[in-house]
Amino acid sequence: MKIVAPLPAFCLALALCTGARGQVPDSGRWQELRYASEEVALAMEDRYISQVVELAAQGRLDEDRPLLLRLQAIGAGLLQAAAELKPESAQWDWEFHVTSAPEVDAMCLAGGKILVGAAFVGRLMLDDGELATLLGHEIAHAVAEHHRETLSEALLLVRPYALPPDVMLERLDSDLGLQLRLSSLGHLQEREADQLGMVLAHRAGWPASAMVSFYRKLAAGEGGGALLDAYPLPWSRQATARGMARLFGE
Numbered sequence: 001m002k003i004v005a006p007l008p009a010f011c012l013a014l015a016l017c018t019g020a021r022g023q024v025p026d027s028g029r030w031q032e033l034r035y036a037s038e039e040v041a042l043a044m045e046d047r048y049i050s051q052v053v054e055l056a057a058q059g060r061l062d063e064d065r066p067l068l069l070r071l072q073a074i075g076a077g078l079l080q081a082a083a084e085l086k087p088e089s090a091q092w093d094w095e096f097h098v099t100s101a102p103e104v105d106a107m108c109l110a111g112g113k114i115l116v117g118a119a120f121v122g123r124l125m126l127d128d129g130e131l132a133t134l135l136g137h138e139i140a141h142a143v144a145e146h147h148r149e150t151l152s153e154a155l156l157l158v159r160p161y162a163l164p165p166d167v168m169l170e171r172l173d174s175d176l177g178l179q180l181r182l183s184s185l186g187h188l189q190e191r192e193a194d195q196l197g198m199v200l201a202h203r204a205g206w207p208a209s210a211m212v213s214f215y216r217k218l219a220a221g222e223g224g225g226a227l228l229d230a231y232p233l234p235w236s237r238q239a240t241a242r243g244m245a246r247l248f249g250e
Contacts, residue, residue, distance in 0.1 A: 020034055022149075024196070025086045025196065026195075027196070032153055032156065033148055034151075034155050035155070039164070039165045041111030043164075045111055046166065048113040061098075061099055062098055068097070070128065077205065078139050078201065078204045079112075082139055084203065085143065085199075089142070092112040094113075095112065095113050096114050099118065101117065105117050106134055109147065110145065114135070121134075129201075129209070129210025129213070130211075130217065132206040133201050133211045133214040136196075136199075137193050138193075138197070139200060140193040140196035140197040141193050144189070144193065146193070150182060150186070151172075154172055155168060157181055198211045212242055214241070215240075215241040219235065
């Protein structure tokens with residue numbers, strides 16, 4: 001039996017399939033952005049809320065108050081730098097949280113939801129400049145709208161289906177083939193987040209020596225699965241940090 005979609009669904013499909021382009025701040029790289037930023041932020045926020053609620057129920061959210069205050073203080077300067085490059089980010093509902101969950105290193109979802117693992121920070125013994133580099137990397141993902149770009153590229157790969165962003169997220173979670181087809185984009189985004197994150201840290205007044213030190217510690221410690229496994233090789237990230245330091249004149 002053929003089911004005819006109602007007009008609202010047809011309009012959604014038409015909207016999702018129409019072309020849209022954007023540019024990454026600072027680098028100017030062109031992106032496919034088929035989903036509205038508000039839609040993606042809402043879908044990602046639902047996931048984030050579920051995660052932090054679960055962590056809070058386990059007593060693992062924001063127990064380390066000194067670290068949380070460090071994140072908020074360092075993050076304030078980075079967010080100001082981000083707003084200079086992407087003015088609309090100043091209107092986002094940014095949040096910083098810390099967790100003792102050992103499997104968490106650091107993450108930032110669309111719309112500015114940041115979660116940092118206390119064990120990860122402690123294991124690498126990050127000082128404030130190094131922590132600014134870590135936060136700069138995570139903030140860069142949001143500023144560059146990498147989640148929105150990934151979902152948009154996934155949408156192009158699953159045509160002729162026009163899936164809402166929350167459904168596309170579920171598809172990405174379960175479809176290994178789709179993940180593999182998007183892996184090169186993921187590596188590009190990670191290199192971009194490294195560079196843009198260091199630009200944000202530099203604009204916020206942090207020394208380039210701390211950026212080089214952070215990536216050296218990350219490589220030496222081999223800590224933080226998500227920050228290493230699917231990302232540029234450690235030596236490559238260190239080389240990028242040294243190159244950015246020279247660019248900043250340090």
